[in-house]
Amino acid sequence: MSFGFRVTHTDGRARRGVLTTAHGEVETPAFMPVGTQGAVKGVTNRDLEGLGAEILLSNTYHLYLRPGDDLIARRGGLHRFIGWTRPILTDSGGYQVFSLAARRTVDEEGTRFRSHLDGSAHLLTPEKAADIQAQLGSDIAMVLDECLAHPATSDATRHSMGRTLRWARRGRDCFLALREERGTGQAQFGIVQGGVYPELREESARETVALGFEAYAIGGLSVGEPVDVMYDIVSHTTRFLPEDRPRYLMGTGTPEDLVESAARGIDLFDCVLPTRNARNGQLFTSEGRINIKNARYAEDDRPPDPACGCYTCRTASRAYLRHLFLAGEINAATLNTLHNLNFYLDTMRRIRDAIAFGRFERFRLAFHQSFSRQPVDS
Amino acid sequence: MSFGFRVTHTDGRARRGVLTTAHGEVETPAFMPVGTQGAVKGVTNRDLEGLGAEILLSNTYHLYLRPGDDLIARRGGLHRFIGWTRPILTDSGGYQVFSLAARRTVDEEGTRFRSHLDGSAHLLTPEKAADIQAQLGSDIAMVLDECLAHPATSDATRHSMGRTLRWARRGRDCFLALREERGTGQAQFGIVQGGVYPELREESARETVALGFEAYAIGGLSVGEPVDVMYDIVSHTTRFLPEDRPRYLMGTGTPEDLVESAARGIDLFDCVLPTRNARNGQLFTSEGRINIKNARYAEDDRPPDPACGCYTCRTASRAYLRHLFLAGEINAATLNTLHNLNFYLDTMRRIRDAIAFGRFERFRLAFHQSFSRQPVDS
Numbered sequence: 129m130s131f132g133f134r135v136t137h138t139d140g141r142a143r144r145g146v147l148t149t150a151h152g153e154v155e156t157p158a159f160m161p162v163g164t165q166g167a168v169k170g171v172t173n174r175d176l177e178g179l180g181a182e183i184l185l186s187n188t189y190h191l192y193l194r195p196g197d198d199l200i201a202r203r204g205g206l207h208r209f210i211g212w213t214r215p216i217l218t219d220s221g222g223y224q225v226f227s228l229a230a231r232r233t234v235d236e237e238g239t240r241f242r243s244h245l246d247g248s249a250h251l252l253t254p255e256k257a258a259d260i261q262a263q264l265g266s267d268i269a270m271v272l273d274e275c276l277a278h279p280a281t282s283d284a285t286r287h288s289m290g291r292t293l294r295w296a297r298r299g300r301d302c303f304l305a306l307r308e309e310r311g312t313g314q315a316q317f318g319i320v321q322g323g324v325y326p327e328l329r330e331e332s333a334r335e336t337v338a339l340g341f342e343a344y345a346i347g348g349l350s351v352g353e354p355v356d357v358m359y360d361i362v363s364h365t366t367r368f369l370p371e372d373r374p375r376y377l378m379g380t381g382t383p384e385d386l387v388e389s390a391a392r393g394i395d396l397f398d399c400v401l402p403t404r405n406a407r408n409g410q411l412f413t414s415e416g417r418i419n420i421k422n423a424r425y426a427e428d429d430r431p432p433d434p435a436c437g438c439y440t441c442r443t444a445s446r447a448y449l450r451h452l453f454l455a456g457e458i459n460a461a462t463l464n465t466l467h468n469l470n471f472y473l474d475t476m477r478r479i480r481d482a483i484a485f486g487r488f489e490r491f492r493l494a495f496h497q498s499f500s501r502q503p504v505d506s
Numbered sequence: 507m508s509f510g511f512r513v514t515h516t517d518g519r520a521r522r523g524v525l526t527t528a529h530g531e532v533e534t535p536a537f538m539p540v541g542t543q544g545a546v547k548g549v550t551n552r553d554l555e556g557l558g559a560e561i562l563l564s565n566t567y568h569l570y571l572r573p574g575d576d577l578i579a580r581r582g583g584l585h586r587f588i589g590w591t592r593p594i595l596t597d598s599g600g601y602q603v604f605s606l607a608a609r610r611t612v613d614e615e616g617t618r619f620r621s622h623l624d625g626s627a628h629l630l631t632p633e634k635a636a637d638i639q640a641q642l643g644s645d646i647a648m649v650l651d652e653c654l655a656h657p658a659t660s661d662a663t664r665h666s667m668g669r670t671l672r673w674a675r676r677g678r679d680c681f682l683a684l685r686e687e688r689g690t691g692q693a694q695f696g697i698v699q700g701g702v703y704p705e706l707r708e709e710s711a712r713e714t715v716a717l718g719f720e721a722y723a724i725g726g727l728s729v730g731e732p733v734d735v736m737y738d739i740v741s742h743t744t745r746f747l748p749e750d751r752p753r754y755l756m757g758t759g760t761p762e763d764l765v766e767s768a769a770r771g772i773d774l775f776d777c778v779l780p781t782r783n784a785r786n787g788q789l790f791t792s793e794g795r796i797n798i799k800n801a802r803y804a805e806d807d808r809p810p811d812p813a814c815g816c817y818t819c820r821t822a823s824r825a826y827l828r829h830l831f832l833a834g835e836i837n838a839a840t841l842n843t844l845h846n847l848n849f850y851l852d853t854m855r856r857i858r859d860a861i862a863f864g865r866f867e868r869f870r871l872a873f874h875q876s877f878s879r880q881p882v883d884s
Contacts, residue, residue, distance in 0.1 A: 167830055167837040173821065195804070195829045203807060203825060211821040426573070429581060443551065443589040447581060451573045452545055459545040461836055 131267075131315035131342050133374045133395075137484045141366070141393045144483040147374055149215040149267035150313030151207060153182070156374060156395040157483075159386065159476045160185040160217060161469055162403060165194070166210040169403055170458075170465035173212050179438075179469050180477070183215040183267075185398040188260050189224030193243050193250075197263035205265030217398070218266035220257040220299075220319075223347075223379070226275035234274060236291065254299035258316070262306040266314065270345065271299040273319040278351040285323035289332050292321045300339050315342035317376060323348055324357050326364050333368035344369045345376040346394075350385070359388050366393040383412055383475055387495050390479045391488065402472045406464035409453045412471040416500030418446075420464065424505060425450045438470035439463075509645075509693035509720050511752045511773075515862045519744070519771040522861040525752055527593040527645035528691030529585060531560070534752060534773040535861075537764065537854045538563040538595060539847055540781060543572070544588040547781055548836075548843035551590050557816075557847050558855070561593040561645075563776040566638050567602030571621050571628075575641035583643030595776070596644035598635040598677075598697075601725075601757070604653035612652060614669065632677035636694070640684040644692065648723065649677040651697040656729040663701035667710050670699045678717050693720035695754060701726055702735050704742045711746035722747050723754040724772075728763070737766050744771040761790055761853055765873050768857045769866065780850045784842035787831045790849040794878030796824075798842065802883060803828045816848035817841075 132148035133156075147154040161168045161176060164187045168176060176184070186206060191197060203209040206216055222239070225232060229241035229250075238253030254272040261269035273292040276285060296318055303316045318341035322328030336344060346365050349358045362377060369375050376396035377389050386397055402412065409420045413433035418425075420432070431441035432449065440449070440463045452460035475495075482491035510526035511534075525532040539546045539554060542565045546554060554562070564584060569575060581587040584594055600617070603610060607619035607628075616631030632650040639647035651670040654663060674696055681694045696719035700706030714722060724743050727736045740755060747753050754774035755767050764775055780790065787798045791811035796803075798810070809819035810827060818827070818841045830838035853873075860869035 165829075165833045165835055166826070167833075167835045170836045172817070172837060172840060174817065190833075194833060195825075199805060199825070202805060203823070209823070209826055209829075211826065427577060427580060439550070439552065445581070445587070447573070447577070448544070448587055448589065451543075451587075455543040455545075455568075455572060457543055457545045458548045458836060458839055459550060462550060462840070 130313040133343065133372065135372070139483045139486050139488040140391065142390050142479070142483050142488045143393060143395060144480050145374070145395060147183075147215075147395070149183075149315065151213065151215045151267050154215055155182065155480055157386070157390045157476055157479050158183060158396055159472045160396065160398040161472075162187075162398055162400045163210070163212075164400075165190045166206065168465075168469075170407065170461040171469065173210070175466060176469070179466070179473050181214075181469070181473060183217060184212060185217050185219065186210075186264075186266070187224055188218045188221035188257065188264065189228065191218075191264060192221060192260050193245055197260045201263040201265070207265065215267040217268040217396075218261050218264055218270065219378075220270040220272040221252055221260065222257065222272050223275050225252055236294070238272070254295040255302040258299050258302040258306055262303075262310060262312070262314065265312065268342075269303065269314055269316045271296050271303070271316055271318050271341070273321055273347055276321070276323065276348060278323070278348075278353055280323055282325050282328070285321075285325055285328055289321045289323075289328055292319065293332065293335050296336055296339055300341065317341055317343045317345045319345045319347040319378070320365055320369070321348045322365075324353050324361060326361070329361055329365045330368050333365055337368070337370060343373040343376065345378050345396075347378045349377065350380045355385070358385075359392065362389050362394060363392045383472070383499060384496070384501070386472070386475055387479065387492055390483075391492055402468035403465050406468040407461045409460070409464065411464060412468050413504070414498055416502070416504040418505050419503060420446060420449045420453055422450075422505050432467055433471070436467065436470065436474075438467050440467040440470075508691040511721065511750065513749065517861045517864050517866040518769065520768050520857070520861050520866045521771060521773060522858050523752070523773060525593075525773070527561075527693065529591065529593045529645050532593055533560065533858055535764070535768045535854055535857050536561060536774055537850045538774065538776040539850075540565075540776055540778045541588070541590075542778075543568045544584065546843075546847075548785065548839040549847065551588070553844060554847070557844070557851050559592075559847070559851060561595060562590060563595050563597065564588075564642075564644070565602055566596045566599035566635065566642065567606065569596075569642060570599060570638050571623055575638045579641040579643070585643065593645040595646040595774075596639050596642055596648065597756075598648040598650040599630055599638065600635065600650050601653050603630055614672070616650070632673040633680040636677050636680040636684060640681075640688060640690070640692065643690065646720075647681065647692055647694045649674050649681070649694055649696050649719070651699055651725055654699070654701065654726060656701070656726075656731055658701055660701075660703050660706070663699075663703055663706055667699045667701075667706055670697065671710065671713050674714055674717055678719065695719055695721045695723045697723045697725040697756070698743055698747070699726045700743075702731050702739060704739070707739055707743045708746050711743055715746070715748060721751040721754065723756050723774075725756050727755065728758045733763070736763075737770065740767050740772065741770045761850070761877060762874070762879070764850070764853055765857065765870055768861075769870055780846035781843050784846040785839045787838070787842065789842060790846050791882070792876055794880070794882040796883050797881060798824060798827045798831055800828075800883050810845055811849070814845065814848065814852075816845050818845040818848075
């Protein structure tokens, strides 16, 4: 089975669809839990399957450094290595190099950096990013782009966007050659950059689409810009992306962001928020965020979210979760993560259903009315 | 339902039976996973149920200090607080005070100590230990005994044994009064001490049994004495314990210890070994111990134990588990713990079946032939 995408319902600019990959189908809009090092922190694959996760994201930078893409290729690829039989998307490694690596320098060839693990020297080029991801055998590979710090001037953003486009051409050429050679069903997504500048976003989108990727992502958002600017850029950029290809908003976001971006035609999301916040004791509930450390929960026998049916909410009280968190128990991470991922995946199910039944606007309004922007317990 | 015990099969001195508690039945010989702070580290209650764990041990000292037995009592007791519907045994807190607390002094009244968490001052008496456990509402409470450091002279051991007996009488009286008052089905086990001295063990056993507990534990072993001495003391002590009551060997032990102690008439075990070693990367397999950190596993596609059918062995290779461990992933703890607990619980199932079919000696021999005393990969 090779890559495909089919829009099954639209409601305003929101779309419901089905993504087809070499490892099965994904209903969209979809949220991808992040398994940075080949595992989603705190939950097992069977937990993820139980939650209904249909696709995972894994990080090329981490896996390249440890255990190494060669080792994973010798194991039969990432799916077999980590025991996950459904679709996997891998990022290009560019963002992680940008945010984690030491002594990083970028030139036209690529990015030179030192590993954050052992200081070893590496060079990540568009070709190398394609090669590593071919070795991992993910269903969806991302092309290497240049990550720009926010805020950036229009000139700096244009300059960087130009490099991203040149890298996109090199990355695409290399990807196509590798796919031909290996005969795999891997797809590659291009990435639209252009910062907070609408005209650059349009230019980047048009030129990236001209390169003919299987689908397109919007990068360089959720990096510190105001949320309304992000929504405007998403709204603007999707207008220049083909209707018949999935659109992936990278590294986003909050539950509000998922709803607002789906409203603007986004089909795929990933973010560490539900998993990372779970480990820090922040839970997403139907009414908003709560912090389970809060003393007010010491004797609270209610589940984290009385409206939720996840394993955690069926079996654990706020009092117990607070105790586990304060006691430093591993189970605090597991139970909180199960709940937060369920909240995210359930929000996507509700988005998809609302689109299918033509009542997305009503859902969106109701969501914002019940889900508080401020922590419920602050 | 109140406490009961029925031996269903014997084979030599080994016994198979059924323990009845207020929260259901336990097939013996049984191993109790340790949920120190009200959670077994790295696995959820549903994981434990899936593994077939029928009874948990939880630590009175930890729960008393945090979140506090009052708070747990207000939540409806430990079962409800932690969401575990099957039997729970709680220890008396004595051993944890002995091994964890600061500035500890023992006199006839009890043990004065400072909390390892916040330095607060506490006094643990036989009455207090009974009271805390009544508040927790465990199915089986342990009487407070004095823990003696190993090695100890015969005189010191006799002196301490005497105090343990006086505490046992006080603890039993208090327990009976509390049970009468509360009308619960809680049982209380007495603890035989006497160190490595057979005549003291006999005396301690006879006098403890005379106090009329629901059942009896052997304490003060697995504290550094040679393993053969431990087996001899177990063998000797069980002769003075009633046949119709379960016998619990506290804090033991290795897989070999389980088999050898069951052979000597022990019915209940607890130990942190399978869970703690899992978190340190040591796995128990049918051939013996392996350390998953070992470089030889970097490209090993076999499951941890090819003879095992647990979730971890069905889905993860040694190479993947080594990667997760080296990467510091929470899942390393979870997957390793699932496997080690399965190994322990499966060993108990095999012991029970061997007894039922009258082939315990053959099982015991085969076990020692396949399970290496030395790490397989050392």
